Amino acid sequence: MATTVALTKPKRGGRWSPWLFALPALIVYVGFLVYPAVSSLWFSLTNWDGLSATYKFVGLDNYLKMPSDPVVVTAVKNNLIWTVVTIAVPTVIGLLLAIALNGKVHGKPVLRLIFYTPAVLPLVSIASIWGWLYNPQYGAINSFLRLIGLDGLAQAWLGQDSTALWAVMVPAIWLRTGFPMLLYLAALQSIPNELYEAATVDGATKWQQFWNVTMPSLRPAHYIVLALSLIDSFKVFDMIYAMTYGGPGTSTQVMGTWMYFNVFQYYQAGYGTAIAVVITLVAIAVGIPYVRSQTKEAS
């Protein structure tokens, strides 16, 4: 009897019930994320200054202007450098730390706690801390260089074009290493020990075991780390804004900050929005495989 009842579809609530559960979140999501994002497409086709009551439709002018804007060129280049460096370095350090922590090490919980700590701090506070460490006169970094006799290397790290972007990426690496470490650690712990035992029986060296057992087993983790880091790296704004304000000059501008400057400093809301649209489309294109894989797995 129980089986027959369980097999019939639930009558109560009917077809509409799922939507009652779904609607509150969907209304907020559409109202404050989808709708604003889509209406930005419209603003990007206007010459709106952000203040006036009226504006004109200018077609693709804002987009066509971009290649001849030297700051956009700098920003695109900086975004690319940022993406490559702040993905590659944290992923490699995170993997090495995870492998080390997965071995016979004492005090693992404390070590893991320390390495993940920067990831929970507000970006603005990380910017403050590092801005303070980089201080040319009283900063700890230059003091340390002077202490070990490398006075010549002490410099205004955030104040010169040649080092500013790299100086901002160091704290970004500091804060982004924790996540791959945690993920790899969890993945390493789920590799069955029998695989290693079998490899040992077959006479595989530690090095061979790493490339033929460990790395293939980590493939899902690699995928998640890369996908999430990639998505995250396009969002860069807070760190640059709080550490260098895009400077010196415009040397550390990225698309996110250049968009902000155009909208809120130069009163070119239409143009600023077009910049945001471009980088968002890239972010979506890059993120879609991940989003699809998550949707598929859940179905």
Added chain:
Amino acid sequence: MTLTAPVQVDVPLESVEPAKTPRTKRGLVMTLVLAVIALFWISPLALLVITAVRPLADFIGNGPLSWPDQLTWANFKDAWGIGNFATTYKNSAILALIKVPLGVLVSAMLGFALAKLRMKFRRTVMFTVFLGLTIPIYITIVPVFIMMRSAGATDSIFGLIGPYLAFGIPFEVLVLQSFFRQLPDEIIEAARVDGAGDWRVFFTMILPLSVPALVTVAILDAVATWNEFLFALILLNSDAHKTIPVGLLNFQGQFANNNTGLAAGILIAVVPILIAYTLLQRWIVGGLTAGSLKG
């Protein structure tokens, strides 16, 4: 600081090791190496603490890398007053207390509909919501600013609730629906046989069974809410309504030449999150890895 306080962890990280001598020795070397790296890793925060508790004259006289001759709490008192932290703390706390429970509830409801109810257009809804993970906040700031201005909600922390909820929903739904999916259908069917409707199933079965996932999502969401900067920057103007990140930025400008005061202010801003993280790290770690690996 409580940074290095040992914390109970549920995952059994250390496997039982019967063979002793050579491996233990290698373990010791590895531990030492990792300890040095960890010390280096945490040194910015350690320096911050040391600087915050010494007088400015001592800092300038002896340099940032020296051990303080003198200890003082005065920096914290100065920073607390000038940094307006009483106000920014209150604003950030109110915002998190309203936003986090609300966000977790609506996300759990949507997650339940996606995971356990026969909903039409399920995959479309899921794809659309998960796509939100890729959208940068700055694509929405101009329309959101206009929206809030016409609603008279700029310069109020309540104006932040809508945008914060919207940008939290994709991640929360992703984690929660994957957790709900693992709950056996049989118990839901059994409850239905007893005449329970969807709402009763949701509130009396799904939510109580999902407490670990709900707590994890709530903590991660609270951290994100506490740290959010861009919306707060464009929507809040007056000092009376600023949140911690925006307040800290202002403070940083005012204290540019007072290194010890600046260090104290930064510490004031991050201590609650460091304490919460240390106490709750087991939930954060479990949630991050489970949320992304199992998807």
